[in-house]
Amino acid sequence: MTTNIWKLKNIAPITKMGIEGTVATASLAAAITTLLIATKVIAGPASLALIASPAGIAVLFIAAVYFVAAAYASYQQMHKNEEISEAKVSAEAAANKAEAAKASAEEAASKAEAAKASAETEANQAEAAKTEVEEKIKNLPTKNELNNKADKSELDSKLNADALEGEIKKLLPSLLVDPDVATVDVKKAFATAS
Numbered sequence: 001m002t003t004n005i006w007k008l009k010n011i012a013p014i015t016k017m018g019i020e021g022t023v024a025t026a027s028l029a030a031a032i033t034t035l036l037i038a039t040k041v042i043a044g045p046a047s048l049a050l051i052a053s054p055a056g057i058a059v060l061f062i063a064a065v066y067f068v069a070a071a072y073a074s075y076q077q078m079h080k081n082e083e084i085s086e087a088k089v090s091a092e093a094a095a096n097k098a099e100a101a102k103a104s105a106e107e108a109a110s111k112a113e114a115a116k117a118s119a120e121t122e123a124n125q126a127e128a129a130k131t132e133v134e135e136k137i138k139n140l141p142t143k144n145e146l147n148n149k150a151d152k153s154e155l156d157s158k159l160n161a162d163a164l165e166g167e168i169k170k171l172l173p174s175l176l177v178d179p180d181v182a183t184v185d186v187k188k189a190f191a192t193a194s
Contacts (some may be wrong), residue, residue, distance in 0.1 A: 006177040007082075010078055010081075013074055013077065013078045013081075013089065014078070016074050017071050017074035017075055017078070020068075020070045020071035020074060021065040021067070021068075021071040023063075024063075024064050024065075024066075024067030024068040024070075024071055025064075027060055027061075027063040027064035027067060028060075028061075028064035030051075030060050031057055031060030031061045031063075031064055031091075033048075034048060034051055034052050034056060034057050034060060037052050037056050038054075042141075
C-alpha cells in the first residue's frame, strides 16, 4: 500500500528528515574534500589541516553515514505513521459500519418483538372470542336433540290427545247411528287435528 507522506501534519518529521539529509550531504562533501586535500589533489585552507588526518576523514565519513541512516529512518517512520493513521481511519470506518449494523439489528429485533407482542395479543383476543362463543353455545341443544324434539312435537301435534278426544266424543253418537257418515267424519277429524 502506497502512502502519501507529503501532508501538512508531517511538517515537523519532514523538516527533521531534511535537516538530517542536509547534514549527511555536508558531512559527505566535507569528507571527500578533506580526502582530496590530504592526498594533495587540491589545495585547501590551513584550518582543514587539523581534520585532514585519517582519523578526521573517518569521523566525517561516519557522521555522513549516521545522518544518512537517520534521514532514512525518519522517512520510514513517516511512512509507518501514515500507514497506521490510514489503518486507524479504516478501522474507525469499519467500527462505524459495525455500529450502524448493530443499531439496525437492534431496531429489527425491537420490531420483531413488537410483532410478537401484537401476535400474542391477537391470539389472546381470538382465544377470548372462542371462549365467549363456547360459553354462548354450551346450553344450546345438539342436532340429535333438536331432531328428537322436532319428532316429538310433530307427533304430539298429530296426536293431540285433547283435540282427538273431543272429536271422538262428537263423532261417537253419529257413529253409532250411521257407520258410513262416521267414516267420513273420522277422516275429517284426523285432517283438522293435524
